[in-house]
Amino acid sequence: MTAAAKLRTSEHVRASDLRAAALLATEATHAIASMAEGVHQAVWRTLGAPSGATPEQARGLTGRVYQGIQGITGLIGRSLNSALIRLEPLLQRLEGQGDESPERAAIIAALNGVMGDRLKVSGNPLALPMTLSYQEHVAQSAQGLEANLASNKLLIVMHGLCMNDAQWTTEHADGPINPAETLAQTLGYTPIYLRYNSGLHVSQNGRLLAQRLEDLVTQWPSAVQEVSALTHSMGGLVMRSALFYAQQDGLRWPALLKNMVFLGTPHHGAPLERAGNWVDEVLGSTPYSRPFAKLGQLRSAGVTDLRYGHLLDVDWQGHDRFRRKPDSRQPVPLPAGVRCFAVAATNAAKRGSLADRLLGDGLVPLPSAFGQHADPARCLSFAPEHQHILYRTHHLQLLSSPEVTRQLLQWLA
Numbered sequence: 001m002t003a004a005a006k007l008r009t010s011e012h013v014r015a016s017d018l019r020a021a022a023l024l025a026t027e028a029t030h031a032i033a034s035m036a037e038g039v040h041q042a043v044w045r046t047l048g049a050p051s052g053a054t055p056e057q058a059r060g061l062t063g064r065v066y067q068g069i070q071g072i073t074g075l076i077g078r079s080l081n082s083a084l085i086r087l088e089p090l091l092q093r094l095e096g097q098g099d100e101s102p103e104r105a106a107i108i109a110a111l112n113g114v115m116g117d118r119l120k121v122s123g124n125p126l127a128l129p130m131t132l133s134y135q136e137h138v139a140q141s142a143q144g145l146e147a148n149l150a151s152n153k154l155l156i157v158m159h160g161l162c163m164n165d166a167q168w169t170t171e172h173a174d175g176p177i178n179p180a181e182t183l184a185q186t187l188g189y190t191p192i193y194l195r196y197n198s199g200l201h202v203s204q205n206g207r208l209l210a211q212r213l214e215d216l217v218t219q220w221p222s223a224v225q226e227v228s229a230l231t232h233s234m235g236g237l238v239m240r241s242a243l244f245y246a247q248q249d250g251l252r253w254p255a256l257l258k259n260m261v262f263l264g265t266p267h268h269g270a271p272l273e274r275a276g277n278w279v280d281e282v283l284g285s286t287p288y289s290r291p292f293a294k295l296g297q298l299r300s301a302g303v304t305d306l307r308y309g310h311l312l313d314v315d316w317q318g319h320d321r322f323r324r325k326p327d328s329r330q331p332v333p334l335p336a337g338v339r340c341f342a343v344a345a346t347n348a349a350k351r352g353s354l355a356d357r358l359l360g361d362g363l364v365p366l367p368s369a370f371g372q373h374a375d376p377a378r379c380l381s382f383a384p385e386h387q388h389i390l391y392r393t394h395h396l397q398l399l400s401s402p403e404v405t406r407q408l409l410q411w412l413a
Contacts, residue, residue: 088109113162116199117301128197155189158231165193170400179405198301203313206241217253228259236265241311261341263398268368269308336373341386344369345393
């Protein structure tokens with residue numbers, strides 16, 4: 001088999017991956033060198049030795065060695081990036097236009113969730129753009145769609161952190177299951193799948209989604225009568241953020257919004273990220289461990305937004321997102337005139353105060369999924385008949401549960 005044929009048949013690798021890997025390797029080398037220098041200086045300062053330009057920098061010959069490592073790494077990284085940019089068009093012609101494999105899509109989605117903000121800032125080709133897809137065809141707008149192929153009831157389907165739109169289809173004992181497709185076939189919705197970089201701030205994705213939905217509604221081949229949203233995990237926060245900014249900017253589509261469904265959405269945050277923030281503080285409390293705090297600070301802006309469930313720019317702007325601080329979010333209530341539904345899961349066999357607060361579905365406690373908060377101003381008013389609990393169910397099993405699909409059909413019908 002020729003090299004060209006190998007590239008054409010490969011589903012897991014893209015031509016741009018070479019440049020992406022080079023950029024990641026350059027960043028990793030920079031980070032490791034900075035960490036080593038920080039540990040070096042922490043030990044050196046205990047002996048009373050002076051620092052360089054900052055407490056974390058060495059001086060003299062040692063400082064010049066570290067500077068040389070950083071300089072050479074940057075030079076090599078820029079040279080590789082420049083060379084691979086010129087090589088990419090040739091490799092893309094050789095690889096053809098094969099579909100991306102599910103394995104590759106899942107890995108890239110996870111990488112974006114963990115460090116998608118860094119990928120975007122560094123211009124890494126692995127950074128995911130926000131896209132909307134209809135019948136597996138990605139399009140930034142609805143231009144070109146045939147009116148007889150799409151209904152005027154749109155269902156916006158939004159994945160969670162470290163996931164992608166293809167993961168709404170899961171395997172079950174009775175075969176593949178996808179709640180969005182079931183709703184489409186039974187209730188006449190047109191499912192529009194969102195894919196986004198879940199490592200960005202929720203508010204950044206919310207602002208972008210608000211405009212994308214406006215374009216979608218404006219360019220739809222027939223007059224849109226209804227917009228509904230089916231969201232999982234972080235996707236629910238992005239949808240609430242998008243609605244806030246769309247209403248603030250006077251966009252058209254919020255007036256068409258009829259239903260919002262939240263599956264395991266951490267409306268008031270997740271304990272796992274709050275624990276991560278506590279680890280940041282512990283590692284930063286001594287000069288010897290402080291350099292290693294940078295490891296925890298590799299996690300993305302999207303992840304740190306899950307500490308309390310940030311929705312808006314004002315929730316994070318002007319703050320060091322790795323420093324411990326009380327919950328100071330601007331309250332964002334559920335929208336008036338929109339039917340809102342919440343599905344929560346717990347690994348426990350029955351409800352209990354400890355299981356509700358700490359266990360939940362393994363990632364999201366029940367009070368957070370139901371919008372319950374000690375501060376009445378922050379409580380989300382889901383009607384009791386618009387709440388549903390699944391027992392002995394994990395966070396990701398919400399996507400593959402026939403019980404969830406049955407409940408959605410009952411609510412939305």
